[in-house]
Amino acid sequence: MKYFALLLCMALSSMVFGQRKGYWQQDVKYTMDIDVNEKDFQYNGAMTLVYGNNSGQSLSKVYFHLYFNAFQPGSMMDHRLTSISDPDARMVKNIGTKEKPVLESRISKLTPDQIGYQKISSIKVNGTPATFKVDGTILEVNLPQAIADGSKTTFQLEWQAQVPEQIRRSGRNSKEGVALSMTQWYPKMAHFDEFGWHLDEYVGREFIAPFGDFDVTIHINKDYVLGASGVLQNPTEVKGYVSNTKVKAKKNKASWRFKANNIHDFAWGADPKFVVDSTTTNAGVKLYIVYLPSSSEVVSNWKQALGFAKEFFDLTSRRFGAYPWPTYTIVQGGDGGMEYGTVTLVTGGRNLKSLVNVIFHEAAHSWYQHLFGINETVDEWFDEGFTSYIEELGMHELFEKKGAIPTNPVMVPYRAYYRLALSGKEEPMSLLADYYNTNYAYSNQAYNKGAVLVEQLGYIIGKENLEKTFLKFYEVWKFKHPTPNDFKRVAEEVSGINLKWYFNLFINTTRKIDYAIGDISNQTIQIQNKSDLAMPLDILVEYKDGSKELFYIPLREMRGVKPSEGYDIYKGIQRTVLTDWFWTKPTYSFQVNKEIAKAWIDPTQRLADIEHGDNIKEAQ
Incomplete structure (x- = not known):
């Protein structure tokens, strides 16, 4: 009842703030019964799915x-690995030599x-058999009767599945010896929104x-222990969760039942x-860790990581909005590492720092992906970049315990972005996630340039306004599917600054920032814009008498001015706001x-200036 009340309050809160006009989203309710044959790595599945159509149109498929x-x-996916x-x-597997590698798709x-x-x-x-066809990883269902707008339809599916060798995310017998990593494992309803059906092949x-x-019951050998999305409904009947439990088994199988509300993916892992x-x-x-105690060092690392995870959830709930679900489970x-609804699967045979780092990253996805249902196939940087930003804050404050956040807490992503920008491999960050020419470009765009976009947004609108933007965005968009433009609009409303130019140029182009003191x-000080991406500037001037003054040059396109910021480096220093600069003019001078x-x-x-060497200059 307490959990229901929390969800109701959140729903009402969202209604007060509102989304963009005309916003709608579909809804699903899964009930699944899964019978696992762990010896053959196969299972039989039966699913009832209630699908709510709120789109404003009828659906025939x-x-x-x-x-x-x-x-x-x-x-x-196989062909992508060779192309x-x-x-x-x-x-992939190297079938050549170390000197002359020849990579083969596994x-x-x-x-x-x-x-x-x-x-x-x-x-x-609705009880009537439907015709269907399978094309790769997409199942197309022709409906006996169209689903009318505003109505709900019940699907009943039965299927047989085989768990593949562990190659990517899902699989059996991982390198660390985990029997079953069950992610993206059930027939999952495709997403339909204002942009249409999202039918990306899995590559x-x-x-x-x-x-x-989700209401999921899994029947599996009684010796297995599971970690999964949601809340375990029968902990006293299964192994691992309650001391001295006498496992309730039928035909040598235990039944594990999990429930989760308001999530958009369900995953689990299992091993005896x-x-x-x-x-x-x-x-x-309630935070759970479910792992293999393969050595005393591994056990120590996991137990310490659990404590860090607790601190991380407390930190992120303060900074980015309260974590809304009753549990989170970290499964080896x-x-x-990969995020799912209220659960993550991570490799666990790591040193402590690596384990904490991956847990922080995947747990941060509870906000930027699972609380805000971001379309990762289109706006991969919006979830990965924002998550990397939160991860870096957590590592700095909690693991490294460096105290107050420095002026730029995400310098590692900045440096990676600079290498990308100068590599010749950069592609626009708005490119569909599957279509990058290299994994190098994808990972650095999504994770590192995405994190740079966030921190640099704070530079543009002010650190305090960025923090307010995160919390306002949470209130408006939790349990919805926002786009980057929705985040931009919240930032504009909070700061009073126009951000069209920034989001357009930094996301849709590979233009670079490069300023210099002339x-x-x-x-008189002259500033040069050597690039094709204009930005507002903070310029700290030190005078020969030892005093300092901060000069702020807004960009005309901003149509506003960021407030003063409370960094120690500016403490006690007068700030002077100068006349705005035009992006059409390559130089700017002030006295x-x-x-x-x-x-x-x-x-x-x-x-994010790609050449910092000319950003500081002494008078001759």
């Missing part, structure tokens, strides 16, 4: 994703008993799905050697009233 089908020779110049190392060599598949046995729509990137409720530990955040969120599994003479010793563009280093 619907679509589902069958992600396991990608793990078959000849799939688009990209730098394939994911986890998904998928191409899967045998029939190693591949993944989801074979649909039957589909009924290795990420996802988008409607919000809904798993152990479970837990803690509770200050806000009452998969091939790295002539300093006769109490001061004292003899100049030195001028410095952006001492906080939040301006």
